[in-house]
Amino acid sequence: MNVRSNASHETLTTPASTGVPSAIAARRRRRIVVNSLRVLFFVVIIGGWELGSRFGVIDPFFWGQPSGIWAQIVKWVTQGTAQGPLWQQIAVTLEETILGFVIGVVLGIIFGVVLGRNRFLADILGPYIKAANAIPRVVLGPLFIIGLGLGMQSKVALSVVMVFFIVFFNAFQGVREVDRNLLANARILGASPRQLTTAVIIPSALTWIIASLHTSFSFALVGAVVGEFLGSTQGIGLMIQTAMGTFNANGVFAAMVILAVVALIMEALVTALENRLITWRPNTVSDVTI
């Protein structure tokens, strides 16, 4: 299986003497076309929205208006929000998200590996984990607010719960799917049960675990923001809630834009982490990423 990917890799990196310059030119042309169409798409959507609200097709009071959203962002950046400076709100939400993400991932991996290794335990706990996973975990938010207060802990707890199950199931599956040959080989080479876990099972399951990191990061963010909706003193979620309370549609959109920017930056960081963790994986030649 690896042989094939290897071969195709070679054919792509080895420049053939003919046809290469034109292929490069074609690739460059395509990139220019794609980028200009991207800009055009943005202009049409946002421009249409703006024009629509100016000519009365869309009611800006309910649905906002791009220029109003931009003004709102500028105002938040220059004058701060109702709860304090904008960067502070972002920092609070980010802190909750990252704490929830890290704790959730660590717990998920630990439980996933332990249950994946121990079939007996997995059989006992299996139905309960499935049941817990079936409950929409956002409903735990009010409980955490009651129990842990309006501070950061309740949001972190909600994030942890959101993240935990995703990572847990992936780690569990990853442990179960470890190549039997690799296990047998490691045992013959002299691995103790503990070495088997640390040197074979975890690295092997890492591909599965890492695949879950992207989704779980967005879930951590959902946990933090929803927690802030439900009751908080700071954070982007609270900004959205305040904007909603004052019928400020532009405010909701503006907070959304800020969230999107934050999420994209964090996504890039997770991708960087992913690349660091699995350097050994064969390079996929085709560009699957958007």
Added chain:
Amino acid sequence: MKWWQKTTYERSAVNNSLPMKDVSTSTQNARDRSTYAIELRDATKRFLTPTGQAYTAIRDVTLSVAPGEFCAVVGPTGCGKSTTLSLISGLERPSGGEVQVMGEPVQGIDPRIGYVFQADAVFPWKNVLSNVATGPLFRGQPKAEALGRAHEWIARVGLAGFEDRYPHQLSGGMRKRAALAQTFINEPQILLMDEPFSALDVQTRILMEDELLQLWSSLKASVVFVTHDLEEAISLADRVCVLTAGPATVKGIYTIDLPRPRKVEEIRFEPRFVQLYQEIWEDLRNEVMISYERQKQRVS
């Protein structure tokens, strides 16, 4: 003179040096067991299928391998050759009979055993150097020493300069070399090989077979080499054991009296080789046909 050589000698004196079924295995029990590196006596292995039925992989397999002997096991596809190896290695326990290694019953995985798998079993997340050093590190050798020996073995299998490559960056033959170094670094006294070269192309395969013979002669290990390729079996082994279609049992054991050191790419043209091949193939062909008929039935 050891027992297995003696039998050959006696047999060939009687029978014009034609290969013979070596019946000595059944009369060995009376002798001192400690002379065998590996001994299976009526070993049987049954598995439970997911549907709850018992599936017999091997039945009453009796086979002994002397210290330093190279024994090849051939049989039709899926007949239970690999199961035999997993019993010797201790990865699986026999359902019946006895499996002994170095005169003691197998209990768990013996550190004196090395196992080369059919599929790639090098760790894809480790580069060649740490892959080869895995065994010594698992066994508690200091890191510097383990890495030093790994460098040595990487050079011996001809992978010098590829220490920092990951398995997916290597060709199939190079991955196999890494797997050999990974196994040989533990200096096993018993080497189990499960169709190790079956995934390689013919040229690479002959090259690897030659190198295996060289490594083996310096290591002095007892080898059980499972293969479905009779040509490979005869070129490499001192004795060839033919298994029946599953559930596998020993059909015949042939002594290969070709001189050593052998050159795998040349030996197959020798008249004696052809003679041995024909003789053993007679035996093997029936089993292959049985196995094939069964597969046809299963499909239809």
